[in-house]
Amino acid sequence: MTSSLALDDVSVTRGNSLVLDGATLHVGEGEVVALLGPSGSGKSTLLRVLLGLEVPSRGVVKLGGRTVSEAGRVRLPPEERDLAVVFQDLALWPHLTVAGNLAFVLRSKGRFRGEERDRIHQMLDQVGLADFEDRYPGELSGGEQQRVAIARALVTDPAAVLLDEPLANLDIALKQDLIALLIELFRERGSTVLHVTHDPREAAALTERVAILEEGRITYTGRLDELPDAGSTFTRAVRGAAGGRG
Ligand code: ADP
Numbered sequence: 001m002t003s004s005l006a007l008d009d010v011s012v013t014r015g016n017s018l019v020l021d022g023a024t025l026h027v028g029e030g031e032v033v034a035l036l037g038p039s040g041s042g043k044s045t046l047l048r049v050l051l052g053l054e055v056p057s058r059g060v061v062k063l064g065g066r067t068v069s070e071a072g073r074v075r076l077p078p079e080e081r082d083l084a085v086v087f088q089d090l091a092l093w094p095h096l097t098v099a100g101n102l103a104f105v106l107r108s109k110g111r112f113r114g115e116e117r118d119r120i121h122q123m124l125d126q127v128g129l130a131d132f133e134d135r136y137p138g139e140l141s142g143g144e145q146q147r148v149a150i151a152r153a154l155v156t157d158p159a160a161v162l163l164d165e166p167l168a169n170l171d172i173a174l175k176q177d178l179i180a181l182l183i184e185l186f187r188e189r190g191s192t193v194l195h196v197t198h199d200p201r202e203a204a205a206l207t208e209r210v211a212i213l214e215e216g217r218i219t220y221t222g223r224l225d226e227l228p229d230a231g232s233t234f235t236r237a238v239r240g241a242a243g244g245r246g
């Protein structure tokens with residue numbers, strides 16, 4: 001089967017340093033994979049390469065089997081990539097209402113033409129915000145804003161969703177709520193997801209397959225519960241934190 005998201009031997013250079021160093025990672029259609037790594041290991045850079053915001057110095061990036069970036073060249077620009085992303089800082093547009101935030105991405109991607117209103121209603125209903133359409137982001141709680149960001153990412157029905165630690169700064173109860181919501185949404189849609197996190201428990205809740213990124217290299221891909229009892233401090237910490245399940 002063709003991978004939905006594929007990086008093959010991808011490097012990204014900044015100055016004299018390699019931020020990504022021959023990273024290879026494939027995510028199949030309908031698969032949810034967690035990308036785990038310590039701070040500064042290159043996780044956000046890897047997502048930026050997939051989004052077309054970063055040019056690889058080596059390697060090939062494919063979306064749905066199509067080459068979208070290769071060494072020195074972005075072939076398909078970010079706005080034409082059928083991807084959605086949720087960042088930690090959400091980046092909701094404060095001057096647009098909740099419905100306006102969703103409408104903006106639908107229009108800019110040209111999706112659900114003529115059915116925008118229905119699509120927005122349906123999406124907000126699914127994240128439990130049916131009555132919040134006319135509010136502005138500043139009039140919502142943190143958890144509600146998070147739900148808007150998730151709804152905005154999924155409203156276009158993208159080929160894949162990239163999550164860049166959107167749950168990192170939340171308290172435990174809110175985090176558990178949102179993990180439950182994400183599990184339900186992804187299962188319902190059969191979404192393809194690459195979920196960046198540095199929290200092994202968050203990865204364990206959402207996925208079975210993980211990739212570990214350390215100093216720009218993918219050092220492990222496979223089941224979280226089959227992580228070998230060896231390797232770096234980070235790998236051992238992941239094993240320790242994820243242990244005890246199943
Ligand atoms: P992570 O998301 O895993 O914390 P990043 O991909 O953000 O890691 O960063 C990887 C490395 O690239 C870090 O060493 C970081 O300092 C460096 N880096 C990130 N952004 C820039 C930038 N704009 N200019 C120079 N170096 C950067």
Ligand code: MG
Binds near residue numbers: 043044045164
């Ligand atoms: Mg990051």
